[in-house]
Amino acid sequence: MTKQRYAAGLAITVLLSGVLLSCDNDSKPRDKAGDRSGMTGADLVNLTGMPIVKEPITLHIFAGKSPTSHPDWNQVRIWQEYERMTQIHTQFQMVPFDQLSSRRNLVLADGDYPDAFMTSRLSSADLLRYGQQGVFIRLNDLIDEYAPNFKRLLEKYPEIRKGLTMADGNIYSFPSFYDPDFMSMLIGYPLWVKADWLDKLGMEPPETTEEFYQYLKAVKETDLNGNGKADEIPYGSVGTSALLNHLKGAWGLGNRGMGHSRVDMDPETNELRFIPADPRYKELLQYVHKLYAEGLLEKDIFTVKSSALYANGTRGVYGSLLVPSPFTLMNQTGYVGLPVLEGPHGDRLYSHVKTPLIHVGAFVITDRNPYPEATVRWIDYFFGDEGSKMFFMGIEGESYVETPDGEVVYTDSILNNKSGRTFEQELSKYVVWLGGSYPGFVTKKYFKGSESLPESIEAAERVRPYVVKEIWPPFTYTQEETERMSILSADIHPYVDEMVARFINGSVSFNEWDSYVSTLKQMGLDEYMRIYRSGYERYMQGSK
Template sequence: MKINKWGSLLLAAVMALTPLLSACGKEGSSPGTGSQGGEAQGEAKGEGQDEAGNLNPSGFPIVKEPISLTFFTGKDASNSSKFEETFVWKEYAKMSNIQVNFQLVPFESLTEKRNLALASGDYPDVFYTARLSATDLMKYGSQQEVLIPLNDLIDQYAPNFKKLLDQYPDLRKGLTMPDGNIYSFPTFYSPEFLPMLIGTPLWINKDWLDQLNMQEPQTIEDYYKFLQAVKTTDLNGNGQADEIPYSGSNINVLKYSLQGSWGLGNRGLGHLFVDMDPDQDQLRFFRLDPKYKEVLEFIHKLYVEGLIDPEIFTIKDSAFRAKGAEGNIGSAITTNPVTAFNLDHYIGLGALKGPHGDQLYSHVKSPLVQPGSMAITNKNKYPEATVRWIDYFYSDEGALFYFMGKEGVTYTKKPDGSLEYVEDITDNPNGLTMTQARTKYFTWNGGSYPGFVQAEYFQGAESLPNAIETGKKVEPYVPQEIWNAFNYTEEEAEFMTSVGSDIHTFILETEAKLIAGDTPFSEWDKYVDTVKKMGLDKYMEIEQAAYERYKNN
């Protein structure tokens, strides 16, 4: 199955959300229309500006007379270097009467340049695909009032996004900062779209399973026996011992996939260190749990027995994909072997039952993937129009337009009702791959756009038949509750970004050493004591307080 022949790619992640302006950004304040917002907004508009008179309350164009906005915009390497010239943004400028100047910043240098712009005061109207963290939102929203609060603006000008907040209470919980305000539009995956939340399952080579006359692994022990068999059998028939039982882009994804077989990580990947202790019904720092030690011991056994790619600690994602395309990997964690390796003979595994009877699929992302995908600054003269601009992409019509364009121009409708891109994209006459050909029309490559991803629209790698089948296997074993990330007060964030970050770094480094054998497991108790002395009690106090706010938002 060739990637560039995968023609019925119907993607959609309903783009984005709508901002709301509270006077001077104070909790409980009540903004008026744009011309009556806070002091910062009033100064930004300038004498003679009247957004209320120029704004259409619904439909297109969004404004009667043309306006322009400047967006600080994160850019994936595979995207166009001039967003304004792509089909979707040229068309939307005509529809909306709003011309956006996209100031493109490569994702590789995004954080540095974004922080520099914020610190210097030389920032634009909007941060778009800018990957603002919850800490950034608190700092530049609640504390410095650079980012405007969106609560009331969403209520008044963002009916599509408001519907999502009402439909998914956890979305509101995850976006609401400790001061009660929302400062951003997120990347949000539908909680019902399980294959998307799984993201990167554990895939196994079905051809090799058949050659070995083995059944699909159902337990940790079954999986271990498969890896051993791959290691000791010349499955590719070349007379060399070059089969790789397991490979991945890093060692951490294997830990996060297997920990559920010991009942750990039971609130999803939004919380990599804390979950809920089912026996005591309280928060648990599970990375020091005796069962987690068993997880690490099992992975260590795989590593020392040569069942894990020896390059697992250093390999880059591109090198991992190239290695996978050679066809010598028995199992791997990736988005989809069809798109990653251009191979279609892998099947996704469900939740493997562990040695104590636990069978939990822990490798599930939180639906609120990126809270700060878009934020409006206090320099924006047209916050209401900006909110309307982004809210369109949270409608079915807007989602279809953003990801597929216009019927007859960029896609056609097949007899069964499914959609596919035109041949200029699927079978480009100049030999471009589908990803390359798409850049003439769209800018969604690389993700991070503010939007809502639903199975109904999205037909990416996570919607291929093998991914859907994997989702069905996993569904009975997903966590009963998946938490979005918690948000912290200024004081809490200071601790978590200093002491908390040091704890995380020390744990990750020590776990790598334990797996590789550089640190013996006989030093486990000493390691646990060290983490506790680093400030674990305070860490858990903060997590408990943040959890209580999260529950009550």
């Protein structure tokens, strides 16, 4: 039945692709001949320096867009300046992140895909599938010849090559890779609490899950902003997944980091463990259900959009938040990152830590691209020092300046905008990394986003002693394993997400937990875990 549903879904996807794409002017078929230079291949490319190509060319790029990024990258200053430097014009087709998966899959199914995909959140499974089909081109030799910056990173950090090399031995993508020493970047965003509200309540920053509950309860019951209204919101985020991922370390779960949010290693058996079926995960859900039932979470937490959350945040009504930065997104100061919370069994683990190889499929080149060599040079620039500065800081003299001691800092118009625009709103005129999923090498030297703020660095140092010791990068699978995992995941993952939400909101009783686990077994959880173990063993063999 699962196979039938999968086949039917695929058929519908192919059928709908023509309809949806015909409604989108940016997705209409284009005359590729009009984009061609008189020269092709290696003859077109300068091996070093600028411009990259000897004659102007155009690249068409499908790009995922976050809510905080500029709505039209074709107008962003970095691409205007980079075109002047390289002689390569870029035409971006923008797709919001909340539509990204379906739109990307439709474009690929239809066959009228662009020269490249950027910030499109392609998984290892996607890379292998479309790589073996020939849709995404093999990059091994092109990297050796045309990507000196990225090649140096592969040599310095062998884990990049290991994570990008698919089961067939090929590399199909450029990733987003975080400097392993950049801890405030790896921990994502902290669990923020309002420091002056703690002071008013006479409380210390919570150190246990029970103390966190007591703080949220006190926020709900106290007129902390002094306006005579009960408008304080104890906790805010978009959905509950961020909160669950932050709290599960307090129950000893997630001990291999966020790269594998559903699977970790059971310390008692040394066997892989499916976290959402573990008895301790049930306890975690019961805790979050209590917060929800007592009105301590955002009222519309399952449906609230980022824009509404940020708008609420500008009013200073949240007692705690899970966002990258209350300052950059909401112009709110005075929030501090919590220490790692201790759970009911004495566990105190910071599991919300990312693998440095954060997005394996941040940039891919397709077989429709007439200029693969030039495209590799185009993207490789951003993995070097000068390109990294440009990608994250923008244009010198406009969005950043360099101090006498060599530090680069954003201009005052970015940091203290007089029109009331937030830091990210103003910066989005110049750069496109806002919201994540971009290709590049992220270092503290040039990345000046929310993770580089003093309060973010302090929060990272506060949790550093409790960060999980072994962080798994993405595993790779064979084509057969990938296909089976895709089918199994299509049933298991949505079912888990649905039931987690229903357990939290109370529409399903925790008396149904055993039935929930039994249904997962019927959906093929045992096979799912066998395939997972195959990927884990392949990873371990590569580590030797």
